[in-house]
Amino acid sequence: xxxxxxxxxxxMTVLLVMTVAVLSVVTGVANITSTTVFGPIGExxxxxxxxxxxxxxxxxxxxxLASALGLRRGLxxxxxxxxxxxxxxxxxxxxQSNELSLPLVILSIAALPVVLVxxxxxxxxxxxxxxxxxxxxxxxxxxxYGTTGTYALREDFNGVSTAxxxxxxxxxxxxxxxxxxxxAASQTAKLFSISVVTLGTATFAIALxxxxxxxxxxxxxxxxxKMTESQLELLExxxxxxxxxxxxxxxxxxxxxxxxxxxxxxxxxxxLEALRERGFLVVTGDPSDEETLERTRLSDAxxxxxxxxxxxxxxxSVLTARQLHPDVRIVAAATDDENVxxxxxxxxxxxxxxxxxxxxLLAQSALGQDDTEAIASQLLDEH
Numbered sequence: 001x002x003x004x005x006x007x008x009x010x011x012m013t014v015l016l017v018m019t020v021a022v023l024s025v026v027t028g029v030a031n032i033t034s035t036t037v038f039g040p041i042g043e044x045x046x047x048x049x050x051x052x053x054x055x056x057x058x059x060x061x062x063x064x065l066a067s068a069l070g071l072r073r074g075l076x077x078x079x080x081x082x083x084x085x086x087x088x089x090x091x092x093x094x095x096q097s098n099e100l101s102l103p104l105v106i107l108s109i110a111a112l113p114v115v116l117v118x119x120x121x122x123x124x125x126x127x128x129x130x131x132x133x134x135x136x137x138x139x140x141x142x143x144x145y146g147t148t149g150t151y152a153l154r155e156d157f158n159g160v161s162t163a164x165x166x167x168x169x170x171x172x173x174x175x176x177x178x179x180x181x182x183x184a185a186s187q188t189a190k191l192f193s194i195s196v197v198t199l200g201t202a203t204f205a206i207a208l209x210x211x212x213x214x215x216x217x218x219x220x221x222x223x224x225x226k227m228t229e230s231q232l233e234l235l236e237x238x239x240x241x242x243x244x245x246x247x248x249x250x251x252x253x254x255x256x257x258x259x260x261x262x263x264x265x266x267x268x269x270x271x272l273e274a275l276r277e278r279g280f281l282v283v284t285g286d287p288s289d290e291e292t293l294e295r296t297r298l299s300d301a302x303x304x305x306x307x308x309x310x311x312x313x314x315x316x317s318v319l320t321a322r323q324l325h326p327d328v329r330i331v332a333a334a335t336d337d338e339n340v341x342x343x344x345x346x347x348x349x350x351x352x353x354x355x356x357x358x359x360x361l362l363a364q365s366a367l368g369q370d371d372t373e374a375i376a377s378q379l380l381d382e383h
Contacts, residue, residue: 010121014068020061024057031054075122079115139207142196142203150169238300239302241262242288243265251305263283265286265296303328304331306343321347330350331348337356
């Protein structure tokens with residue numbers, strides 16, 4: 001019940017933030033094109049300030065939308081940005097003073113305590129790959145270089161007199177938009193513009209590749225039945241489920257209900273594709289293959305479980321996992337009682353025989369001993 005309330009709180013938080021984001025964009029655009037004054041302070045705000053608030057309000061809305069997407073992933077950084085942006089959208093709504101401002105202000109104020117209360121629900125760290133960090137640094141460096149250089153050479157440009165003009169020229173030049181309203185008036189300015197075009201085009205291409213590359217990779221790898229490398233890199237404290245069989249299905253339901261990260265490693269099959277469609281993390285491969293186990297971060301795993309209907313394959317998977325990681329806890333299920341000791345010798349810390357346990361419970365229940373019937377009823381009720 002507590003977990004259900006937590007998930008409801010997360011959904012409510014994301015929904016409120018997305019609503020504020022959309023309303024901020026709509027209000028900003030409406031304020032740019034409208035001349036109607038509305039609200040208690042509308043008549044006291046200069047029109048130029050209202051229009052500026054419209055531009056910035058639309059931009060804030062897009063930033064808020066990005067924060068909402070981050071909240072869906074449970075990112076703590078998105079929580080911080082949302083807490084900062086909500087008061088901003090409320091203030092912009094007051095300044096814009098149009099018909100949509102009042103709902104924007106009310107929703108922004110109402111969403112803030114909801115976001116604050118659900119602080120603990122957003123605890124995932126933001127991880128950036130090396131290429132993404134390099135792309136971000138390169139893009140920022142080019143923007144600083146272009147803006148600083150253009151402002152320093154402002155006497156050699158037609159239409160540049162402020163730092164904002166210099167930044168504007170850098171953006172339209174590096175992005176190859178080139179409106180032509182700002183032009184170089186000297187040889188030095190032309191040479192500098194060439195450098196901005198060259199460096200800016202390269203960094204914009206790198207940045208787009210770094211941002212869109214993971215999304216494209218995710219689509220391709222999903223179609224091929226694989227997890228992305230970024231997903232694999234984030235694995236820590238998870239459980240590796242080696243193989244898939246009749247015994248594995250109830251195990252996966254238990255792990256899913258416990259909100260524990262786990263990865264299933266098994267050869268490609270239709271049943272494995274069904275697991276992926278249910279949202280489980282699945283890696284297609286041989287569960288006894290060393291490279292596959294290393295890719296799924298066996299060294300950072302919390303535990304390993306081998307519970308298929310083939311004791312021989314389970315023993316080989318357990319043996320490989322034990323050799324690669326001597327300290328990891330390994331649990332195995334034995335279909336045949338005679339294989340219990342074999343699985344222990346292969347490296348399993350704990351071996352459970354579902355058939356033996358079931359037979360014991362049946363016998364005890366038939367003899368009317370202990371509370372086996374109550375235990376069985378409780379287990380069935382939970383499922």
